[in-house]
Amino acid sequence: MLKLRVVTALVLAVVFVGALFGLSPQNFSLFAAVVTLYASWEWSDLSGLKSVLARLAYVFLNLVLLVLICGYLDFWSGDINIPGVRQVMIVAGVWWAIALLWVQGYPSSAILWGSQWLRMLMGLAVLLPTWVAMSMLIHTEAGPWLVLFVALIVACADTGAYFTGRKFGRRKLAPAVSPGKTIEGLIGGLVTNLCMVLIVGLSLGIDASHWWRWAIVVGLTALVSVLGDLLESMVKRHRGVKDSGTLLPGHGGILDRIDSLTAALPVFTLLYSLLLVP
Numbered sequence: 001m002l003k004l005r006v007v008t009a010l011v012l013a014v015v016f017v018g019a020l021f022g023l024s025p026q027n028f029s030l031f032a033a034v035v036t037l038y039a040s041w042e043w044s045d046l047s048g049l050k051s052v053l054a055r056l057a058y059v060f061l062n063l064v065l066l067v068l069i070c071g072y073l074d075f076w077s078g079d080i081n082i083p084g085v086r087q088v089m090i091v092a093g094v095w096w097a098i099a100l101l102w103v104q105g106y107p108s109s110a111i112l113w114g115s116q117w118l119r120m121l122m123g124l125a126v127l128l129p130t131w132v133a134m135s136m137l138i139h140t141e142a143g144p145w146l147v148l149f150v151a152l153i154v155a156c157a158d159t160g161a162y163f164t165g166r167k168f169g170r171r172k173l174a175p176a177v178s179p180g181k182t183i184e185g186l187i188g189g190l191v192t193n194l195c196m197v198l199i200v201g202l203s204l205g206i207d208a209s210h211w212w213r214w215a216i217v218v219g220l221t222a223l224v225s226v227l228g229d230l231l232e233s234m235v236k237r238h239r240g241v242k243d244s245g246t247l248l249p250g251h252g253g254i255l256d257r258i259d260s261l262t263a264a265l266p267v268f269t270l271l272y273s274l275l276l277v278p
Contacts, residue, residue: 005250012248012257016151020144028144029075029135033066035254036131042244042253043123046235048116058120065128075135082273085136089270092129096224096263103230106176110238119235126231126262133265137272150221150268154260156196157189157222164188173226178233186226193222213275221268228263232256 019031040062044055073081073088102109113122137146165185173181197218201211232255236244245253 008248008250012251017148020138020147025135025139025143026075028138029131032131032134032138035258036066036127037062038247039127039254039258040123042255043127044120046232046239046241046244046255047119047123048239049120058123062124062127065124066131069128069132073132075139080136080139082136085132086270086273088129088132089266089273092125092133092266093270095125095129096227096267099231099263100227103174103177103227103234106174106234107238114238122235126228129266130258130262133269136269137265146272150261150264152196153193153218153221153268154225154264156192157225158260159189160192161185161189161226164191174230177230177237181226181230186223189226190219190222193218210276217268217271217275220271221264224267225260225264228260231263232259 019028023031037059040059041055044058047058049055049058069088070076073084102113113119134147137143137150140146161181162185165180165182165188168184168188169182171183172179173183173186194215197211197214200206201214206214232244236242243252244255247253248257251257
């Protein structure tokens, strides 16, 4: 199982990096849209939709909303409506603040979000801003590197949390949602990312006066990435399933691989636009 998991992870990494650096910004946005729509197919099951027709209708709803968002944000022309993107990211930030309260309050909070319709709406709030954030970043001057940087933040948060949690983990972070996660692991993931900021800053010769901004952006992105993971774990636990799907051998579904990114990308994009864009 471990070997299969590693092989799948390597294939995913090659496909992701190849698409990231090999496709034009418009085509990468289309690639990300396909991934988003497949993730919506998996979320339709987490929402409790049973028939194929109902699940396809949910995917079609996501497609329609993606097209409308493209029109509103001028993605078709390539001249992106930055204020519009920022508005979407602010709404996404409010959503993740609400999600944090629901995760903290689980299982009692399921009274508020546990119905089929609310879980469907929750899926829209999780997936659509993720696509907007990725499309926004890929259209910037350093687009592929920024998207890759967010993926690196998530990887550092996961790796730091895993090893720190195994060594020092004592206090559970969200025992009702994900018993394996600890507060010590969360701190370990944050420290790993701050070390990464220092290394990248020194390697690229970034002005030290800007490091505090990067530290805020990376630190908050790392913290909220854990929330993305916890939210999906909470919905899966409520649904009574272990994985969101079976597409990826050894990993589960697409959502199981991008859950942290669904929170990290919108928050990073918002903070980047506020603190780091000249």
